Amino acid sequence: MTDTTTEDQEIKKNVLSRMKRIEGQVRGIQGMVEAGKECEAILVQVRAVRSALQSANKLILKRYMLRCYADAMKEGADEKEALDKFIKVLTGFIEG
Template sequence: MTDTMSEEEKIKKNVLSRMKRIEGQVRGIQGMIEAGKECQDILVQVRAVRSALQSANKLILKRYLLRCYAESVEDGTDSKEALDKFIRVVTGFIEG
């Protein structure tokens, strides 16, 4: 379990770092809009933020698997129940 916890901490730090970067990018986009920059340039930055959020989302899902799903299985929770919960979480994030 120690390895899992260290992996969780790495993911947590990585996600927090990404979120701070994303926050800076969003503030930059706000500044671009206020300054009247070209729409094309703004859209490029919006696309970069969306991509960064998708990457962070993947890491958060990985952390969920390591922490929540794995723990529920280890605790003896019905694996079908734990898997169903995981599927509900993941499918809530899949674009239709």
């Protein structure tokens, strides 16, 4: 089994790498719009960014569970309260 801290750091590194890549993709889209590229090509890139953000979101939620929820349990927090907070965070992303 992987050490939670090590896994947390790997997730953080992965998320930061993805965000830098996404930032580059968004700048590329801006350039495409400025250059008057075809809408279909721009939309393909927008879909790619959306997909990349969804993948990053999954990792961030996993990190939340590893850090926030797990830490709350270690500190003796009420399990239902901690779970309710996680559900609130999760549904906020689903609804948004």
